[in-house]
Amino acid sequence: MNIALLLEMAAEAAPDRVGLVCDGKRWTYGDLLEAARGAFELIQESEAEYVALLDESSEAAVIAVFGAALAGVPYCPLNYRLPDADLGALLGRIAPALVIGDEERVIRIAGDQGHTVFTREEFTLKAQETYPADDAREYDPGEGVAIQLFTSGTTAAPKAAILRHSNLLGYILGTVEFASADESDAALVVVPPYHIAGISALLSSIYAGRKIVMLPNFTPEEWLRLVEAEAITNAFVVPTMLTRIITAMENGVTAELSTLRAVAYGGGKMPLEVITKALGLFPEAGFTNAYGLTETSSTVALLGPDDHREAFASDDPKVRARLASLGKPIPTVEMEIRGENGEVLGPGEPGEIYVRGEQVSGEYKEKSALDPEGWFPTRDAGYIDEHGYLFLSGRADDVIVRGGENMSPGEIEDVLLTHPAVADACACAIPSVEWGEAVGVAIVPREGCDAPDEQELKDLVRARLRSSRVPEKIAVVGELPYNEMGKLLRRKVKELLAE
């Protein structure tokens, strides 16, 4: 089973229907399939072992993912925001690859790795102009890896998560009805191509027959303009985007939004204040909260539109609390909460979230993380209440998720500890209306030293790491809380910072 089947079926059923709009250009399913077949020829010719994308969203992402699938070569979209050294190392792990996108950068940082490099325009044009040498092409049967995504690597070197054709097809065939969308349906896709949600959005929209409208560079103004101009019916946003859209609307940016029927969100914690405002501002839209991971081919649990409206309208604090829930596991996925010793926990008991199902790969290039019974430990902590609703309490490993970007407390602490007047430091997530979570730190001044100036510490982090790591709140304490085993009790620091 090959994921290219999804595009082949769309093109078989409606070859002339518009499947993709990007930068004002419109692509039919027939155009896309023909270009994917042309891309197959380019990939074969290059003898690449991977097809990589180092670019923002465009038609090239669609052509590349299906072209790679037809050729039986893993598609590996890369995060173009990574620093040169990190990106060069990732490119080295997939050499020789056919790389599409920032040609100048690939040549500069990985010119000696044997890659075949195309700009987006070259790749798209060549894929369109190349035809199979003979009609009876043997395409890959799809028994291997369709997609490889590098994890953000907050704790160690990035891991190469792999998704097989069978995982992705299991997800799409199990959750999407073929050609179920009306010809007027249109999905606005703003997630970057290297994110699992950016990939699943392409696959599910194509199989449903829903036109994809790409917005490569999100701004709230452009998002609102496109909703009106393209009569968008479906949209997926990360919480930070929704916050910015609402702020823009409150500041007077207007657009005709009556076509917008469904807004899905995920990728981070949605502040209650934001979703409550959104439900008021978009009274006609159905909201869906989706919870999923790269290793699970996207969504494994969701809170649907009816649950949102019921919770929004309820006076019962328990029902209202569901606005902060991730909803229920989808029917094709099994879910369990397990304790520290692997025991399955009951309703309301917090533990680690485990999932199992066809779409769950749980596999890295280096090794599989599945247990012998096929369960995947997500490293997310949470609980399921007595009505079956899943609540996330945080990352099992305390990663801070700021606007969809994962950051490890350790790297921030390491930088703070380089300051001569800092004896101990703890970074953890603090609630942020704009970002979902932001960085808060508690520091212990070195004996005999005055506590360093806040601005000085912020400048230190900014200079050494990315600006997203700069703490929004800094508390000065006499000592940090440790348990008897010498383990830092981050939860207590969190409470302290929340005060």
Place this chain on the structure above:
Amino acid sequence: MKPGTRLKSAACDTEVMVIRAADGTIECGGAPMGEAKPDEAAPLSADFSAGTLMGKRYVDTDGKYELLCVKPGKGSLSVDGVALVVKDAKPLPASD
């Protein structure tokens, strides 16, 4: 029969992709399906002429067989003479 195998109807235009299968004979329009189309078309059996729909999944009651229709036709699907039924999937709200 390996998952991913494409089977063609001998009696109509139907094509299916095997998602799951056991050792029985998969038929369409009353005639066995194969990876290649026969030179001469088989007659369409009146008992198996309800037609197939693109994108629908067809299953048996025991859950041993699951076929995805990738090209529709006039025949309907069966295994060893027992008709397959459309698998009902509860539609989920679009989440990505």
